[in-house]
Amino acid sequence: MKHLLSINDLSKSDAISILDTAQELARVSDGPMKKLPTLRGRTIVNLFAEDSTRTRISFEAAAKRLSADVINFSAKGSSISKGESLKDTAQTLQAMGADAVIIRHGASGAAQRLADSQWMSGSVINAGDGTHEHPSQALLDAFTIRKHLSKGGSDLSGLRVAIVGDVLHSRVARSNVLLLSMLGAQVVLVAPPTLLPVGVESWPCEISYDLDDVINSVDAVMMLRIQLERMNELFFPNAREYSRYFGLNSDRIRTLKQSAIVMHPGPMNRGLEITADAADGARSVIVEQVANGVSIRMAILYLLLAGSQEIGAAL
């Protein structure tokens, strides 16, 4: 495989091989010497046309731990803000000899466009495109769930995961539904009807409008960010009402299974979709998700870039 654009590009065994590779690479991050020579001499460009903290830093840390050279490129302060097209940007990166481009873009399908075009020859990794997909986030979520709950199994069979909140605008939810169900987990989306996309009935998951109905039966609950910039579009009457019906608070935490974990892809709106005590409580693995993100991204970069492209990758 050359690119990572969508979870749909992966088979179940591909996904498990990424998780297994990340598990081995996590040991490097735990060790005293956090650097490997594996990608020495490779150039990786972080092309971020949308704001990001976690994903960009995480890919940068992953690339640097594998000794690749990293060029950061964000819309603000670059020619993108002067109106340069994706094509011209891509050709510039090609001329500089980028071996891989990690792209975050507001338009759904931007990563696919870059990969299908002849504008550049390197690998393309989708770090979030519009409301479409965010595959590396789903992989790190699956990794976190597997580590805590699968009891040594290689997949997630028998586990039930709730994804709660703004599914409509969430690329994280899309990628997670595809990946978690492929790995054998039962996924249930919980949201007000206004925040579910058209066609959601055909996704491989259940749908519920009532968080209290679902919360005591799940092994992991993943809260999605309410995008404050969309609050004035009247998807729900007001923030307090949303919080009361769909927010995770300490009362709901008490009804969770004993082993259940609380997840959030970040950035959190504390007090809206999740209260501070739920976010910082013993069940929360939110900070660990960030650490796991580095291991997963190291695995992705290793599997896409370390081997020979000509022969065709094992992934």
Place this chain on the structure above:
Amino acid sequence: MSLVLPAPDISRALTRISHEILERNAGSNAITLLGIPTRGAHLAKRIAEIISKIENLPIQVGTLDITLHRDDLRLRPPRALMPTMIPSLGVEGRNVILVDDVLFSGRTIRAALDALGEIGRPKSVQLAILVDRGHRELPIRADYVGKNIPTSISQSVIVHLTELDGVDEVLIEGSSE
């Protein structure tokens, strides 16, 4: 395909190597065995069992994956990573004995030395090998050798171990011309 080391010979070779390791390191106090996956890891475990029987002490034994340090990564499709398990006392100040099944070009061992360097600074590093088939491409030699088997470059040496293959044997495939 010809059988060059049957099961009893493998067992005798491992016993001899175990005694040599003890002799050279004046006991088992400061030794740590690290097997290179997959077959080296099983051999390391077997040597550790033999030594701990002789010494009546538990032996520090683990595995060391060298994939990320290989110099031929770019020449092949990406490889799956194997587990690295460093025993409780670490490698700092220890006499580390690397264990692998076949010594050929020496490139695996070079990668292992790099991988080891990232974990710590051992007092010494020694190498135990079941079969030395020659054709070194780097200045590397083994301290403990099960058997020297001269081969031609076109032959392959195949090691089977009970843990993985159900039988202990070393075979040579291909003609010596």
